[in-house]
Amino acid sequence: MEPNNTFSLQRFKLLFKQSYRINKKSAGISLAAISGTMFILLILSQSASHFRNWNQSEGLAIFKVFFFLLGIIYTSFAFPAFRSKEKTMAYLMLPVSAYEKFIFEIMMRIVAFVLFMPIIFWIIANLEGILVHYFVPDLINYKFSFSNTFTKFAQNNSLKGWSVFAYIQTVLFVFITAFTGASHFSKLPLMKTLFVFSMIQVGFVLFAYLLSKGLNLKEVNFSVERLFFIKNEAQGIIVYSISALIINMSLLTISWFSLKEKEA
Numbered sequence: 001m002e003p004n005n006t007f008s009l010q011r012f013k014l015l016f017k018q019s020y021r022i023n024k025k026s027a028g029i030s031l032a033a034i035s036g037t038m039f040i041l042l043i044l045s046q047s048a049s050h051f052r053n054w055n056q057s058e059g060l061a062i063f064k065v066f067f068f069l070l071g072i073i074y075t076s077f078a079f080p081a082f083r084s085k086e087k088t089m090a091y092l093m094l095p096v097s098a099y100e101k102f103i104f105e106i107m108m109r110i111v112a113f114v115l116f117m118p119i120i121f122w123i124i125a126n127l128e129g130i131l132v133h134y135f136v137p138d139l140i141n142y143k144f145s146f147s148n149t150f151t152k153f154a155q156n157n158s159l160k161g162w163s164v165f166a167y168i169q170t171v172l173f174v175f176i177t178a179f180t181g182a183s184h185f186s187k188l189p190l191m192k193t194l195f196v197f198s199m200i201q202v203g204f205v206l207f208a209y210l211l212s213k214g215l216n217l218k219e220v221n222f223s224v225e226r227l228f229f230i231k232n233e234a235q236g237i238i239v240y241s242i243s244a245l246i247i248n249m250s251l252l253t254i255s256w257f258s259l260k261e262k263e264a
Contacts, residue, residue, distance in 0.1 A: 169244035
């Protein structure tokens with residue numbers, strides 16, 4: 001059977017080992033730079049309050065900035081071999097199937113980031129807190145805990161059931177969009193992805209405005225609830241969650257066919 005039509009765990013492991021050998025130095029440098037930046041930003045944030053009144057919500061705010069900013073940048077570098085013709089040819093000629101390449105990129109660019117980024121931040125935040133507390137004993141609330149922070153966040157925002165699913169799909173949408181752009185565009189994938197996404201947003205707003213003006217929807221008391229038969233907020237969240245899931249799956253499908261198109 002042709003490698004492009006099968007999935008082999010053994011080949012997948014070899015692909016991981018090859019990627020590790022090639023990228024371990026740059027990955028180590030990047031991790032050190034990110035950790036140092038987190039450490040410095042946490043110190044600067046605490047110094048703004050003279051190392052007092054530091055709470056979990058402020059630590060969570062910094063985490064959100066790093067999580068989404070780094071996540072977008074990191075996923076936009078998916079399929080790094082596609083940035084040049086020579087590397088693209090060498091990558092496509094690897095004795096691994098398209099399934100293995102695609103799954104590997106998803107695992108490394110999205111799954112691994114979502115799993116390990118919180119752990120890295122938790123370690124850096126607590127190491128920074130211990131060090132600062134040693135020199136500034138007035139800083140009492142220096143320990144950072146995701147469990148306590150997210151429990152409080154969930155209680156304040158009434159997160160449960162479909163609400164949690166909606167948040168997950170929203171987060172994944174951000175990363176999957178950047179991932180799709182990286183699989184489709186060869187040069188400047190992040191910039192081009194942001195441009196295309198902005199144009200889609202502008203087009204949607206313009207279409208909605210023209211539709212509203214052309215059909216005089218204000219006079220007929222038109223609403224989204226009527227269109228989708230949404231009776232309450234709970235049903236609205238369900239519709240949003242399912243729509244976000246469909247969009248994410250569609251974007252991943254586009255990524256898959258972009259890879260297959262390059263291999264053709």
